[in-house]
Amino acid sequence: MQFSYKIKTQSGEILEGKIEAPNENTAVNTLQGKGYLILSINLLEGGIFSIDLNQYLQRPTNKDIVIFTRQLSTLIDADMPLAEGLRTLARQFEKPTLRKIISEISDAVEGGSSLSNALAAHPKLFSPFYIKLVQSGEISGKLHESLLYLADHLEESQEINSKIVGALAYPAFVVFALIVVGGIMVVYVLPQLLGIFKDVGLSSLPITTRMLIWVTNFVGNYLYYLITLVFGSIFFGWRYIKTPEGKAVLDNIKISMPVLGTVVRNLYLARISESLATLIKSGIPILDTLHITSDLVGNVNYQKILLDAEESVRGGGSISEVFGRYKEIPPLMSSMIAIGEKTGKLDFMLGHISKFYKSESDSTIDSIATLIEPILVLVLGVAVAILVSAILLPIYNLVNVT
Numbered sequence: 233m234q235f236s237y238k239i240k241t242q243s244g245e246i247l248e249g250k251i252e253a254p255n256e257n258t259a260v261n262t263l264q265g266k267g268y269l270i271l272s273i274n275l276l277e278g279g280i281f282s283i284d285l286n287q288y289l290q291r292p293t294n295k296d297i298v299i300f301t302r303q304l305s306t307l308i309d310a311d312m313p314l315a316e317g318l319r320t321l322a323r324q325f326e327k328p329t330l331r332k333i334i335s336e337i338s339d340a341v342e343g344g345s346s347l348s349n350a351l352a353a354h355p356k357l358f359s360p361f362y363i364k365l366v367q368s369g370e371i372s373g374k375l376h377e378s379l380l381y382l383a384d385h386l387e388e389s390q391e392i393n394s395k396i397v398g399a400l401a402y403p404a405f406v407v408f409a410l411i412v413v414g415g416i417m418v419v420y421v422l423p424q425l426l427g428i429f430k431d432v433g434l435s436s437l438p439i440t441t442r443m444l445i446w447v448t449n450f451v452g453n454y455l456y457y458l459i460t461l462v463f464g465s466i467f468f469g470w471r472y473i474k475t476p477e478g479k480a481v482l483d484n485i486k487i488s489m490p491v492l493g494t495v496v497r498n499l500y501l502a503r504i505s506e507s508l509a510t511l512i513k514s515g516i517p518i519l520d521t522l523h524i525t526s527d528l529v530g531n532v533n534y535q536k537i538l539l540d541a542e543e544s545v546r547g548g549g550s551i552s553e554v555f556g557r558y559k560e561i562p563p564l565m566s567s568m569i570a571i572g573e574k575t576g577k578l579d580f581m582l583g584h585i586s587k588f589y590k591s592e593s594d595s596t597i598d599s600i601a602t603l604i605e606p607i608l609v610l611v612l613g614v615a616v617a618i619l620v621s622a623i624l625l626p627i628y629n630l631v632n633v634t
């Protein structure tokens with residue numbers, strides 16, 4: 233947000249200007265922190281043509297946040313003042329949107345705000361987990377170590393996401409190409425080719441040819457309805473998954489899919505155990521730890537489990553007792569957490585659980601990549617065989633007749 237202000241300096245001079253800040257309180261704190269007396273401050277309303285396209289075209293990525301976090305950790309370790317370090321980083325980044333955000337954080341810190349509060353003004357960029365760890369680092373005096381861990385954590389998450397995308401990119405491209413090529417053939421090529429058989433008057437056609445003729449005629453007669461149905465389904469499906477009910481259905485599908493569901497489930501379990509372990513080690517109260525992790529996990533099923541565990545602990549119960557009641561939590565994880573609670577080494581046990589499920593997900597992702605390729609080859613082979621038999625067999629019969 234941009235605010236216009238009118239201030240009085242310590243020397244009595246009246247000045248007017250503009251300032252960027254996430255909210256009015258931050259703008260006021262920034263100006264007062266510089267020793268100015270604020271006479272007036274107003275939010276500048278942007279017109280319809282004043283939309284910042286950089287906000288949409290150059291959004292900060294996970295990689296940008298990793299670089300920002302790691303470099304800020306290095307500057308703090310070098311004993312550079314926090315506000316000065318943030319200003320240095322703001323000048324370094326090329327993306328205007330990221331430069332603007334870091335400048336706003338720098339202004340807030342310079343105005344007396346803590347780093348965690350300044351980061352909290354940008355919830356789309358910095359998660360509650362990120363902010364809580366920064367806050368823990370500020371309280372314990374180990375901000376450098378907290379930022380370094382966050383950079384490693386974000387990098388690791390990005391690496392896992394890249395593995396999944398890499399494993400599914402080739403199959404997705406092949407399936408998309410198959411659909412596009414099949415659609416073009418059914419709409420433009422096959423009607424003319426199959427029309428020859430009809431003109432010649434072949435009476436006995438193979439079943440594959442008759443099926444192909446039926447599909448071609450159906451698509452030709454209802455093409456616009458089919459296009460409307462496909463795009464309508466995509467649109468309403470996208471709207472539905474934005475609702476709480478739709479998100480719950482999608483989250484259930486994610487962890488129930490054959491093979492891939494195992495990977496997703498293991499990743500959720502690794503994320504839960506790592507987040508709990510890290511927050512507990514940082515000295516965050518267990519109730520806050522469970523609540524923050526429930527916001528972070530990204531699946532309504534596991535969010536409900538964590539919130540139930542929070543209520544149980546608040547009432548004097550245990551985490552393992554709640555986890556053991558849900559099929560989404562494997563017995564191994566519940567048992568290890570129970571041991572950790574009894575021995576007072578819950579963070580230690582959760583760390584080992586996280587490593588185990590990360591290793592399991594990595595091996596499953598690698599096996600998916602090797603398993604999908606032969607399946608795709610088989611599917612493509614069957615599709616080509618059906619198409620060839622549907623076209624070449626009638627032509628062969630036609631040649632024999634003549």
